[in-house]
Amino acid sequence: MSEATAPSQGALAAPSSAGTAKLFARAxxxxxxxxxxxxLLFGWxxxxxxxxxxxIPSPADVAEYMVDFVVGGIWDDxxxxxxxxxxxxxxxxxxxxxxxxxxxxxxLGLLIGRIPLVAQLFDPFLQLMRPIPVTAWLPxxxxxxxxxxxxxxxxxxxxxxxxxxxxxxxxxxxxxxRLFEAASMLGCRGNAQFFKVVLPAALPSIFTGLRxxxxxxxxxxxxxxxxxxxxxxxxxxxxGRTLSRTELVICGMIVxxxxxxxxxxxxxxxxxxxxxxxxxxRG
Amino acid sequence: MAEIPILDIQGVDKTYTLGDQRIExxxxxxxxxxxxxxxxxxxxxxxxxxxxxRIVAGFEQPSAGSxxxxxxxxxxxxxxxxxxxxxxxxxxxLTVRENIAFGPKSRGLGxxxxxxxxERFVSLVGLTRFAxxxxxxxxxxxxxxxxIARVLANDAEVVLMDEPFGALDAMTxxxxxxxxxxxxxxxxxxVLFVTHSIEEAIFLADRVVVMEPGPxxxxxxxxxxxxxxxxxxxxxxxxxxxxxxxxxxxxxxxxAA
Numbered sequence: 328m329s330e331a332t333a334p335s336q337g338a339l340a341a342p343s344s345a346g347t348a349k350l351f352a353r354a355x356x357x358x359x360x361x362x363x364x365x366x367l368l369f370g371w372x373x374x375x376x377x378x379x380x381x382x383i384p385s386p387a388d389v390a391e392y393m394v395d396f397v398v399g400g401i402w403d404d405x406x407x408x409x410x411x412x413x414x415x416x417x418x419x420x421x422x423x424x425x426x427x428x429x430x431x432x433x434x435l436g437l438l439i440g441r442i443p444l445v446a447q448l449f450d451p452f453l454q455l456m457r458p459i460p461v462t463a464w465l466p467x468x469x470x471x472x473x474x475x476x477x478x479x480x481x482x483x484x485x486x487x488x489x490x491x492x493x494x495x496x497x498x499x500x501x502x503x504x505r506l507f508e509a510a511s512m513l514g515c516r517g518n519a520q521f522f523k524v525v526l527p528a529a530l531p532s533i534f535t536g537l538r539x540x541x542x543x544x545x546x547x548x549x550x551x552x553x554x555x556x557x558x559x560x561x562x563x564x565x566x567g568r569t570l571s572r573t574e575l576v577i578c579g580m581i582v583x584x585x586x587x588x589x590x591x592x593x594x595x596x597x598x599x600x601x602x603x604x605x606x607x608x609r610g
Numbered sequence: 611m612a613e614i615p616i617l618d619i620q621g622v623d624k625t626y627t628l629g630d631q632r633i634e635x636x637x638x639x640x641x642x643x644x645x646x647x648x649x650x651x652x653x654x655x656x657x658x659x660x661x662x663x664r665i666v667a668g669f670e671q672p673s674a675g676s677x678x679x680x681x682x683x684x685x686x687x688x689x690x691x692x693x694x695x696x697x698x699x700x701x702x703x704l705t706v707r708e709n710i711a712f713g714p715k716s717r718g719l720g721x722x723x724x725x726x727x728x729e730r731f732v733s734l735v736g737l738t739r740f741a742x743x744x745x746x747x748x749x750x751x752x753x754x755x756x757x758i759a760r761v762l763a764n765d766a767e768v769v770l771m772d773e774p775f776g777a778l779d780a781m782t783x784x785x786x787x788x789x790x791x792x793x794x795x796x797x798x799x800x801v802l803f804v805t806h807s808i809e810e811a812i813f814l815a816d817r818v819v820v821m822e823p824g825p826x827x828x829x830x831x832x833x834x835x836x837x838x839x840x841x842x843x844x845x846x847x848x849x850x851x852x853x854x855x856x857x858x859x860x861x862x863x864x865x866a867a
Contacts, residue, residue, distance in 0.1 A: 503699075505695060505697060505699045506699060506701060508667075508669055508687065508693070508695075508699065509693070509695070509699035509700075509701070510701075510712075510716075511668075511669075511686070511687040512667060512668075512669075512687040512688070512689070512691065512692060512693045512761075513689060513692075513712055513713035513716055513760065513761075513764055514688065514689040514713055514716040514717045514764065515712070515713075515716035516686070516687075519716070523712075523716070524701070527701070527703040528701075528702075528703070530703070603744070604702050604703045604704075604744040604745075604746065605702065605703070605746070606746045
């Protein structure tokens with residue numbers, strides 16, 4: 328066979344001289360993304376100024392508390408310059424619980440998706456357990472694991488477990504049967520197909536599950552830290568509530584939001600690297 | 611012919627049960643193919659041509675009768691019978707090079723040997739420039755070249771092709787037909803090729819096997835003696851096409867009657 332035809336989608340074409348155009352497009356995207364939050368902030372500011380609420384501080388107040396929370400030097404109370412401690416405590420629980428969930432859910436999902444007996448053993452039980460909200464586990468988790476870190480770990484684990492498991496099972500079950508035929512006619516049969524076909528083919532779904540799971544881990548952390556841990560962003564929010572310090576609650580929310588966003592971007596970056604072959608998988 | 615055929619299909623039936631319905635995909639199929647032959651299976655959809663191909667590939671077992679390769683029953687898929695699918699069946703997470711290396715690696719060849727084989731077949735199908743591209747970056751014609759290279763790199767004796775050019779545009783299709791014939795003549799492969807195009811069958815085959823639906827079965831066989839390279843616009847080619855076309859339609863007319 329002689330020469331090759333041109334690629335269909337031009338995906339191999341070198342990026343054109345559009346360095347500046349790309350930069351401009353990025354700046355535009357960033358600007359557009361800022362409009363809605365800016366309007367919201369403005370509305371919030373105006374609402375507080377007009378005296379519509381006494382319980383919620385103005386954005387400027389929150390910003391001031393935020394600075395104090397991060398670096399201190401303004402109010403010098405129990406929460407000044409403690410942000411990093413709380414953040415670190417939460418990050419450990421989120422990633423710890425998430426890692427544990429991934430370690431359990433990915434292999435279990437691969438087995439459930441692939442081996443009918445394992446599916447028959449676990450599927451009905453897991454389907455029954457899944458609708459129970461993580462919050463409902465709180466009292467039981469406190470009895471089982473006591474007040475504190477272990478309980479938070481467990482709840483984060485539970486929150487992240489199901490999305491990872493379900494997406495892994497889905498990924499394994501939706502592998503194109505053609506690929507098994509292709510592998511077997513090329514001499515790769517039986518268990519060898521597990522690592523050569525099933526795992527790589529299911530990887531996009533597994534990553535979707537991991538991404539959802541990590542998002543939920545951040546989601547659950549507030550509940551997890553309601554269990555009486557001294558440190559953590561969830562604990563800060565709970566303390567803020569008990570002390571009627573709304574600005575503290577909002578600061579905790581903002582830090583969780585940013586931390587969750589950053590960790591999602593990390594997963595997406597990893598995903599884009601590992602799944603370069605999949606045109607549909609661009610986050 | 612006294613020599614042992616490479617493929618020997620005798621009295622093969624294939625029935626599926628779909629719910630409480632029995633579907634007879636193939637009834638009493640007999641076909642022998644000799645080494646180096648290029649055989650095309652042609653017929654309307656539901657005539658069992660793909661089923662027959664899948665039985666030879668080892669993806670399906672016959673319900674009755676025997677399917678032999680070199681006188682041994684075909685029990686499962688294997689590298690001696692390479693399949694080229696219409697939808698390519700490439701591994702999307704592997705590059706062109708890795709897709710071609712998949713078979714040799716699975717058979718446990720050494721690293722250096724695999725590398726040599728891969729380079730040879732990448733250049734054989736003209737994809738050196740795209741060797742590190744992933745399938746989604748390739749055109750349909752290029753994907754099918756990879757699929758063919760992957761099968762040849764694995765030392766397939768018989769190449770089974772299930773409407774391999776059916777999804778390609780006319781130009782690419784013609785070029786790949788030429789390239790396939792060229793490869794076939796140089797390598798002495800045996801090819802079993804399913805198509806629904808009469809022209810494609812006459813252009814490629816030593817022998818055209820006409821199949822009919824309801825139940826799927828082999829209706830007739832025709833040896834194509836036109837000298838190669840064949841010219842699809844020549845009067846001789848047209849005569850053969852007219853003849854084969856009328857036979858195909860008479861089969862159908864009989865069925866409709």
